[in-house]
Amino acid sequence: MKKLSGILSIILSVGLLAGCGSAGTNSSAPAAGGDTKTEEIKELKIGATAGPYSDMVTKAIKPIMEKQGYKIEVIEFSDYVQPNRALANGDLQANLFQHKIYLDNFAKENKLELTDLISVPTAPMGLYSKKFKSLDEIADGSTVAVANDPTNLARTLGVLEDAGLIKVKEGIDPLRVSEKDVQDNPKNLKLQPIEAGQLPRAVDSVDISLVPGNFALAAKMNLLDALQLEDMHDDYRNRVVVNTSEVEKQFVKDLKAAVESDEFEKIIDEQFQGFGKPAWMK
Missing domain, CATH: 3.40.190.10 (Periplasmic binding protein-like II)
Structure with missing residues (x-):
């Protein structure tokens, strides 16, 4: 009986140590519903309507982002509804095609949490x-x-x-x-x-x-x-838009920095002549 009691004590002690070890591992993991420290997103899908704004993503944003190690896929749309729905559903990480007035109305009517990140040079009337x-x-x-x-x-x-x-x-x-x-x-x-x-x-x-x-x-x-x-009034200038929940993510910060860069403005001056620049660029 004494030998059996000793064996049980050892098993119990090992079980407790194992439990402590498991608790230590899980303590570094996030609680359910909390923020997760996941690997940074490096593959981005950016939506834009076919034409000048798809070209702007391809020629002026994509090259700058790819120099920072991102892989950019440009998704073209032929309407003004699907780019926001695709963004809200997580099929895109950003889009570029709309001004603030349209964005605010669309987001409100469709109960979407979208944020305009930064305005870009826009073709004026x-x-x-x-x-x-x-x-x-x-x-x-x-x-x-x-x-x-x-x-x-x-x-x-x-x-x-x-x-x-x-x-x-x-x-x-x-x-x-x-x-x-x-x-x-x-x-x-x-x-x-x-x-x-x-x-x-x-x-x-x-x-x-x-x-x-x-x-x-x-x-x-x-x-x-x-x-x-x-x-043009700045509210009519097109915006890079992202999901509100992702505003603090690194790829969003890098995307904003790309648009703010001298390289971006140089490409605009060379290939998008006549586009009116937003106040922040002036």
């Missing part, structure tokens, strides 16, 4: 004409094609006011201005609302067409051919 070669030539009663959606219409009126062609009432929010807020129209311009995507074609059929930058580039228009380019 332009005042284009094949009939007039300068603002001074614009004739009384000219027909002006404008976008029929509120956001682009507000931008249109801002461009026309900056060009000295109309005057908007003082104190009006520049992001929400509409036709009823036009106070002076000395040249009696006739605004003709149409779908924004049709504005590049309208250049051939009306006196003046106000074309958003993305549609101008898609139609192979030269931004620098505009009689007037938009002095």
Whole structure:
């Protein structure tokens, strides 16, 4: 009995030591639901709409990130809905295609936790004409094609006011201005609302067409051919967007630093001429 008792004591002691050892191993692991210290993410999928912003990721962001050891895959989208859904679902680590107003509305309506990381140079709206070669030539009663959606219409009126062609009432929010807020129209311009995507074609059929930058580039228009380019409000500039839960991750910090770098701005100056730079770059 004494021998059996001794054996049991030894087994019990070994079990307790093993238990302490297990507890020590697990103590370094995170509690359920807590933050995990996982290996840094080095393979990123960045979504963008096909065209200038997909090109911007490919030509201006990807090379800088890859020098830091990241592997970047650019995923192109043809609509403005799926890039945010793919980001929220974890299929992307970031996207670039939208301005702040669209992001805030989309995130609120769809209950998504997305954060705009940094604004980037954005193709501005332009005042284009094949009939007039300068603002001074614009004739009384000219027909002006404008976008029929509120956001682009507000931008249109801002461009026309900056060009000295109309005057908007003082104190009006520049992001929400509409036709009823036009106070002076000395040249009696006739605004003709149409779908924004049709504005590049309208250049051939009306006196003046106000074309958003993305549609101008898609139609192979030269931004620098505009009689007037938009002095864009920063809320209309496109953003790099990430999941709110990942804002503090290293890849997000490196992504922001890449956009802030001199190399990024150099590529923009060389390959994205006419793009308006955000306030932080000026």
